[in-house]
Amino acid sequence: MTHVALTADFFWQDGAWRAGDRALGVSAGRFAAAAHGERAGRFVLPGMPNLHSHAFQRAMAGLAERRGPGEDSFWTWRETMYAFAEAIDPDDLKAIATQLYVEMVKAGYTQVCEFHYLHHGPRGVPYADPATMSLALMEAAKEAGIGLTLLPVLYMTGGFDGRPLTERQQRFRHDVGAFVRLLERLAPLQNDMFTLGIALHSLRAVPEDAMRALLATGIARDLPVHIHVAEQIGEVQDCLAARGARPVEWLLDHADVDARWTLVHATHMTPHETDRLAKSGAVAGICPTTEANLGDGLFPLAAFIDAGGTFGIGSDSHISVSPVEELRWLEYGQRLLTRHRNVAARVPEGSVGTALWQRALDGGARASGAAVGSLFEGSRADLLVLDDRSPLLAARDEADVIDSFLFAGNTPLVRDVMVGGEWRVRDFAHAAEASVASAYRGVVEKLAAA
Ligand SMILES: [Zn+2]
Numbered sequence: 001m002t003h004v005a006l007t008a009d010f011f012w013q014d015g016a017w018r019a020g021d022r023a024l025g026v027s028a029g030r031f032a033a034a035a036h037g038e039r040a041g042r043f044v045l046p047g048m049p050n051l052h053s054h055a056f057q058r059a060m061a062g063l064a065e066r067r068g069p070g071e072d073s074f075w076t077w078r079e080t081m082y083a084f085a086e087a088i089d090p091d092d093l094k095a096i097a098t099q100l101y102v103e104m105v106k107a108g109y110t111q112v113c114e115f116h117y118l119h120h121g122p123r124g125v126p127y128a129d130p131a132t133m134s135l136a137l138m139e140a141a142k143e144a145g146i147g148l149t150l151l152p153v154l155y156m157t158g159g160f161d162g163r164p165l166t167e168r169q170q171r172f173r174h175d176v177g178a179f180v181r182l183l184e185r186l187a188p189l190q191n192d193m194f195t196l197g198i199a200l201h202s203l204r205a206v207p208e209d210a211m212r213a214l215l216a217t218g219i220a221r222d223l224p225v226h227i228h229v230a231e232q233i234g235e236v237q238d239c240l241a242a243r244g245a246r247p248v249e250w251l252l253d254h255a256d257v258d259a260r261w262t263l264v265h266a267t268h269m270t271p272h273e274t275d276r277l278a279k280s281g282a283v284a285g286i287c288p289t290t291e292a293n294l295g296d297g298l299f300p301l302a303a304f305i306d307a308g309g310t311f312g313i314g315s316d317s318h319i320s321v322s323p324v325e326e327l328r329w330l331e332y333g334q335r336l337l338t339r340h341r342n343v344a345a346r347v348p349e350g351s352v353g354t355a356l357w358q359r360a361l362d363g364g365a366r367a368s369g370a371a372v373g374s375l376f377e378g379s380r381a382d383l384l385v386l387d388d389r390s391p392l393l394a395a396r397d398e399a400d401v402i403d404s405f406l407f408a409g410n411t412p413l414v415r416d417v418m419v420g421g422e423w424r425v426r427d428f429a430h431a432a433e434a435s436v437a438s439a440y441r442g443v444v445e446k447l448a449a450a
Contacts, residue, residue, distance in 0.1 A: 005037030047110025049364025052314025124170025278309030312363030
């Protein structure tokens with residue numbers, strides 16, 4: 001393993017800049033003590049975990065933006081997505097995911113939680129190795145040099161009434177037994193760059209008894225658990241009709257929701273649900289650009305923060321691949337809603353950028369189940385070096401550099417990226433990006449012609 005040691009004017013530690021009077025060492029892929037080092041730049045901060053991704057959707061970004069004959073909604077978008085998902089084979093998935101993950105690393109994401117439901121071949125015929133699609137995602141993460149939390153998704157029914165999956169949804173289907181066998185196949189492969197978790201697709205896709213059966217298995221007991229919840233008003237209405245409770249409320253009442261859990265979206269909550277979710281210790285997985293793109297609604301951020309809630313960010317459908325844009329829109333949505341400024345900051349004179357970056361690091365690290373999200377010794381050695389030659393950072397000192405990073409335009413400021421102790425991006429370039437983009441282009445052209 002590479003042994004390096006770095007210096008900088010400032011290192012980000014727990015929501016504040018620490019003057020770089022000590023070097024930051026790297027040993028066996030993790031941060032360690034060091035006395036001297038090579039200068040990395042002025043500002044070095046932890047890489048951001050991306051807590052929600054459906055990698056294959058990267059290739060359909062921009063293809064669902066035309067008005068249809070009726071009212072366009074999440075559900076019409078989903079039809080476009082299903083048609084697209086039908087055609088993807090393991091090599092396609094690997095090429096698409098590698099391109100996406102390279103984009104993520106260049107943007108400053110150093111860990112991705114992949115909410116993976118495209119398990120089987122067309123019409124639901126399993127591959128000879130049921131982990132084939134999972135392995136394609138693992139290879140993609142390895143090639144791009146991003147840490148992966150793989151969340152195989154349990155997806156069983158097409159609605160709260162237990163209706164069977166449609167033909168297009170057959171690629172997603174498991175029963176609990178087959179799903180546990182997939183987890184058992186993947187668990188031994190874990191290492192510093194690969195963490196296994198589990199996902200329940202949603203309350204409408206996993207019957208209550210199946211949820212209980214899975215969560216009671218030995219293998220599921222300690223893994224991170226993610227679930228889509230309360231993204232859409234229609235889902236809230238269906239859940240109320242079928243189970244007599246709103247989705248977040250029902251989940252809090254029927255599962256031991258704690259810090260192991262990530263509730264993705266959790267957009268539509270009452271004040272009481274918001275408070276209960278915050279106090280549960282679970283992470284709210286907010287995906288601002290996708291939620292905006294799909295017309296989902298706005299997360300109750302201020303109330304959730306006031307109640308002590310933990311959140312992180314995800315790029316979900318990948319219509320944008322940038323922690324800067326996710327955090328910016330998380331804040332801007334709240335400003336538009338409340339007609340106030342600086343919503344995420346909690347103390348007078350507090351920096352919004354600092355609050356957002358640190359909270360998303362904490363929530364993202366918790367959601368990913370990996371030792372990431374900080375520059376402390378023992379954490380995996382993931383870091384970003386900001387471009388101190390950029391005009392956007394001229395005359396910015398440590399008090400306002402994060403605000404300028406998040407709120408001062410669209411020129412990338414992430415110059416160098418280290419993940420797991422290895423430089424993956426130097427001077428804005430990823431070593432594999434040309435070949436990865438070429439493979440991606442080939443796959444997208446093939447899919448478009450199909
Ligand atoms: Zn999702």
